[in-house]
Amino acid sequence: QVQLVESGGGLVQPGGSLRLSCAASGFTFSSYAMGWHRQTPGKERELVASISRSSGSTNYADSVKGRFTVSRDNAKNMVYLQMNSLKPEDTAVYYCNVRLWQNYWGQGTQVTVSS
Secondary structure, rough: EEEEEEOOOEOOOOOEEEEEEEEEOOHHHHHOEEEEEEEEOOOOOEEEEEEEOOOOOOOEEEOOOOEEEEEEEOOOOOEEEEEEOOOOOHEEEEEEEEOOOOOOOOOOOOEOOOO
16 A cells, blocks of 8 residues: 655754655555655645656745755655755644555654754
8 A cells, every 4th residue: 555654854953954754555656756844733735846757846835945856766666855955934743745546654753943
């Protein structure tokens, strides 16, 4: 079955960095675009970044442009989100996502940016 497992979240000070990872299985990873979303309590889940099948195209939310970088390794079935210059407003649960015949989500990883 389709599985997405995120890791790498944690507590970081403002201005710091984190690298999130998502291990995918159960589908042909290299055939699908992947996305990272985030959600805070009381708010809708929002798209943070996405990457095409071959990494030729990436897209970012305006709020993270220039600070976050999405990448993937199709040989390892992994997708990453490098987050730099983190701000308190980046605090959220971050989810890996793939849309096959339906949307699939990981369990999420908590990122907390606080001094």
